[in-house]
Amino acid sequence: MIRLVEVLPGEVDRICCKVHTVDLNDLPRAATEGGRPMSFEALSYTWDAQALQEYVWCDNKVLPVTRNLYTAMQQLRKPSTSRLMWVDAICINQVDVAERSRQVALMRVIYHRAVRVIAWLGPDDQFTQKAFCLIQSIFTNTVSADGNFKADAGTIWNQHAMERMGLPRFPSSEWEALARLFERPYFRRLWVVQELVVSSEATTWCGPFSVQWAHIEYVAKLVLSSGWLRAFQEVYGVKVRPSFVQTIGNCKIHFHETQGGPGMGLANLLCSTRRFQTTDPRDKIIALIGLTRDAKKYEATMTDYSKSIADLYLDTTGQLITADQSLLLLSSVEDISYRRLHELPSWVPDYSVWQRSSILGFPLRHSKYSAGGGTSASVRWTPGSRSLMVDGICHDQIEAVSANSLENSPIAQSFLLQCLDLAGPLLRRGYISIDAVWRTLIGNTGGDTYPAPERYRLHFRNYLSRLSARNQAYLKTLARDEDVHTLLAMETNDLKVANSQNYQASIAYTAPYRKFFTTARGTTGLGPRSMRPGDSICIFSGGLVPFILRKDGARHRLIGEAYVHGIMDGQAIWKNTTFEEFRIW
Helix, strand or coil: EEEEEEECCCCCCCEEEEEEEECHHHHCCCCCCCCCCCCEEEECCCCCCCCEEEEEEEEEEEEEEHHHHHHHHHHHHHCCCCEEECCCHHHHCCCCCHHHHHHCHHHHHHHCCCCEEEEEEECCCCHHHHHHHHHHHHHHHHCCCCCCCCCCHHHHHHHHHHHHCCCCCCCHHHHHHHHHHHCCCHHHHHHHHCCCCCCCCEEECCCEEEEEHHHHHHHHHHHHCCHHHHHHHHCCCCCCCHHHHHHHHHHHHHHHCCCCCCCCCHHHHHHCCCECCCCCCCHHHCCCHEEECCCCCHHHHCCCCCHHHHHHHHHHHHHHHHHHHHCCCHHCCCCHHCCCCCCCCCCCCCCCCCCCCCCCCCCCCCCCCCCCCCCCCCCCCCCCCCEEEEEEEEEEHHHHHCCCCCCCCCCCCCHHHHHHHHHHHHHHCCCCCCCHHHHHHCCCCCCCEECCHHHHHHHHHHHCCCCCHHHHHHHHHHHHHHHHCCCCCCCCCCCEEEEEEEHHHHHHHHHCCCCEEEEEEEEEEEEEECCCCCEEEECCCCCCCCCCEECCCCEEEEEEEEEEECCCCCCCCCCCCCCCEECCC
C-alpha cells in the first residue's frame, strides 16, 4: 500500500491536500473518491537539509514541510482542479524508520507508474527564463537528421559559426544563464537518478518555467561532447557541471537496454554516481537499489535505515566484491586523507565523500587496462568480517614520490616539474624514455584511445611550451638525455599538428588528486596522494590496474589503485606465476 496526495485547487497561500491510501498493484486502475482514474504525477525535488519551516494542510491537519517543497506545491497547484501526486515528504511517514525502509523499496515502481515525473529545480531567478529559452533554441536548431552535432571546442568562440546555427554569441547573458542553471543543487542529488531513469515522461520546472527533461539532457551532452565545457568553466567557473545530467542520461539508456536482460550492476552504479550527494549517507547505496538487476535480493539487507552507515557500507561492499568476483570497488577506494568514516576497513570505500580522482579500474571508462593479464579474480570475505582475502603478487616497490599531487589546475607547473625531476635520474641512466613520462601523466590514454596515439607526444611538447621561461631553462638541464633533447629541439613545423589542449584534457582526467612516483624496478606511475616510499605495488588476480598496499604486521592496508607504466597489459603476469594470499583490513 502507498499514499497519494491530492493537492486541492486554490490560489491563496494556504495549501490544502487530501491523502489517499491505495494498493500499488491497482494503479493506475484504482479510482479516487470521485470515481476518476487514479493517474498521478511523482515529484522529484531536493530536501537540501532545510528546516521544516512551512506548513501544508492535509486532511485538516497541519504538516510541516521544507520551504522548497512548499514553493513547488504552490507553483504546481492548479487554480480550479485537483492535482494527484506522490510526494515523499507527505506520502511516507519520515519518522517511522521501518516504513521508510519499506516505502523506499517501492520507489522504482512508483516513479515508473507515474504518468509524469516533475523535476522541480527550485524557485526561478534572474537566469531561469533565458536559460530555458536557450535550451529550447539549442534543441530546435542543432538536432541533425543523423543525430550528430557538427561542432568542436573552437566553434563556441566563432561568432559567425554560432550565428549559422541560430545560437547567440559566446560569452553572453544567455550562455551565462545556462551555466548558472547547471550549478543548481538538484542535478547533484542522488535520488534524482532513480526518479528520472525509471520515468516514462519527465518535465523540468523552475518557478513558472518548464521544459522537457530530455531537452536538458541533450544540451548537457552537447556541451560535453563538443568540448564547450572548457569554455564554460574558463568564463563562468568550475562549478558548471553538466556531467551530472549526462550521467543520469547514460544510466537511463543502460537501464532501458538491460531491463529485459541482466540489468545494471550495483557496483557499476556506485562508481558512476560517487559524486552525487545525499542528506542521509546511507542513501548513497539505498537510492540505487531500485535500478539494479538484483533489487529483490538487495532490498532485504541494503535498504535498512536502522543499520549504521559504516556497517551498511561494509556489508554492501563485501557482498558485491565476493558475489561479482570483481575488484571494481577496490578501485573506488578514495585516498585516506579524504575519508570521513575512519572506522571503515581500508578496502571499503567511504561512499559518503566526493570521489575526487577518476576511477582507473572502471571498465566502462578504461576497458583496455588488464594488469592482471586476463586472470580471474579470487576474493574471499566472511559476512561481518573486517578482513578481505585477495590473491595476487607483490611486483614492485615505491621508491620516490612527488611532494605534491595535482589538484585543480591541469597546467600546474610545479607538479609537472616535480614529475620531471623525479624521472630525471631514470631518464639520464636510460632506464626509461620521455615517452614513459608523458604517457604516465595521462594514464597512456588519449581521448578514448588506449594506448595514447603517438601524436600525443607532440601535444605534450606543445604543453611543455607553456612553462615559464625560468622553468624552460630548468627543463633543458634534462636535455642530456637524447630523447628529451630531441623532444625539446622540435621545430615549429613539427608542432603544427600539436595541440596542448588535447594533452591538457587527458591529464586533467587522469592525474588530478594523484601523485607521481618512481619504483625500485625503474619505472614511473601515478597513485594516491597518501602513498609513500616503501609501499608495495601489487597486482591482484583478475585486476585491471595495480594497487598500492602498505604492510601492517601480517596484514596489509589498501592505499589505493595506481597506473604503473609498462605493466598495465599483464606484462608482470606469466603462465607459471604463483599468487599469494593478501589479507587486507
